[in-house]
Amino acid sequence: MLQKIIEKINTLKKNKNAVILAHNYQIGEVQDIADFTGDSLDLSRKAASCDADVIVFCGVYFMAQTAAILSPQKTVLLPDKTAGCPMADMIGAEQLADLKKKHPDAIVVCYVNSTAEVKALSDYCCTSSNAVDVVNSIDEYRDIIFVPDKNLGQVVKQRTGRDMILWPGYCPTHVFATPDDIKRVQQQHPGAVTLAHPECPQAVRDCADVLLSTGQMLKFVKQSEKKEFLIATEIGIIHTLKKQNPEKVFYPASEKFLCPNMKKITLEKVLFSLEDDKYIIEVPKDIADKARIALDRMIAILPKG
Numbered sequence: 001m002l003q004k005i006i007e008k009i010n011t012l013k014k015n016k017n018a019v020i021l022a023h024n025y026q027i028g029e030v031q032d033i034a035d036f037t038g039d040s041l042d043l044s045r046k047a048a049s050c051d052a053d054v055i056v057f058c059g060v061y062f063m064a065q066t067a068a069i070l071s072p073q074k075t076v077l078l079p080d081k082t083a084g085c086p087m088a089d090m091i092g093a094e095q096l097a098d099l100k101k102k103h104p105d106a107i108v109v110c111y112v113n114s115t116a117e118v119k120a121l122s123d124y125c126c127t128s129s130n131a132v133d134v135v136n137s138i139d140e141y142r143d144i145i146f147v148p149d150k151n152l153g154q155v156v157k158q159r160t161g162r163d164m165i166l167w168p169g170y171c172p173t174h175v176f177a178t179p180d181d182i183k184r185v186q187q188q189h190p191g192a193v194t195l196a197h198p199e200c201p202q203a204v205r206d207c208a209d210v211l212l213s214t215g216q217m218l219k220f221v222k223q224s225e226k227k228e229f230l231i232a233t234e235i236g237i238i239h240t241l242k243k244q245n246p247e248k249v250f251y252p253a254s255e256k257f258l259c260p261n262m263k264k265i266t267l268e269k270v271l272f273s274l275e276d277d278k279y280i281i282e283v284p285k286d287i288a289d290k291a292r293i294a295l296d297r298m299i300a301i302l303p304k305g
């Protein structure tokens with residue numbers, strides 16, 4: 001049955017000149033059928049640079065929107081249109097517009113985990129990999145509004161020494177785990193290195209040996225001589241880590257690191273998506289054109305590749 005679905009997906013992919021992109025937090029089967037896996041920005045850049053006509057984006061809504069903004073000439077499909085991101089929905093365009101009115105001279109930096117409308121009102125976009133570089137590129141005398149993730153915002157404040165205005169948003173998946181959860185697993189595996197994502201709250205970040213975005217975790221583990229790792233981010237990444245490092249061992253730092261939205265996409269839904277062109281994600285041109293400016297400014301200060 002599974003094999004049949006995979007065969008059908010591959011045939012449709014060929015016939016439609018489609019590529020499948022899957023975020024590192026997707027279920028293993030979906031990651032395995034994908035042409036590319038990565039973090040949200042890697043995937044959007046891949047969507048823009050590939051020559052496919054159709055992009056099946058296995059992730060959450062804001063990621064498919066970002067791909068549609070960067071690739072307006074391609075059809076971007078999200079196999080489950082209810083796969084949203086609660087953090088991205090914690091600030092809307094009106095709320096950001098109000099905040100900008102209170103701080104009219106501030107530069108707005110938005111985490112890529114935000115809606116197209118919020119990106120359109122922002123000056124710069126950033127990811128967890130490059131937020132520090134983006135903030136460091138802004139003139140020191142400018143005030144900065146950072147939305148929507150207060151935890152990533154705190155990390156950026158600590159690393160840049162900049163006093164930013166933070167929106168109180170957060171990722172529910174990264175705030176459920178407690179320091180006690182992490183310490184319990186650390187006691188079970190005393191030789192393991194603990195890697196945590198900057199979306200974790202301070203008390204959990206304090207338990208970590210190193211703070212890294214998902215892309216940085218993949219690189220860190222590949223280059224590390226250590227054999228055991230505790231992973232304090234969404235557990236889907238452990239599939240990628242195991243595949244890339246079969247000789248190393250990975251433990252979830254807590255079973256609570258599970259994003260229900262990231263788990264909504266299944267192989268069946270990928271097949272239905274390709275069969276019926278659903279669900280097409282489109283961003284109105286005026287919003288996409290403005291949002292693209294914030295994304296392009298970020299991409300301009302990124303290392304190439």
Ligand code: SF4
Pocket residue numbers: 060084085086087088113171172173174234259260261262
């Ligand atoms: S893990 Fe958190 S930030 Fe990522 S999609 Fe899920 S809720 Fe959003």
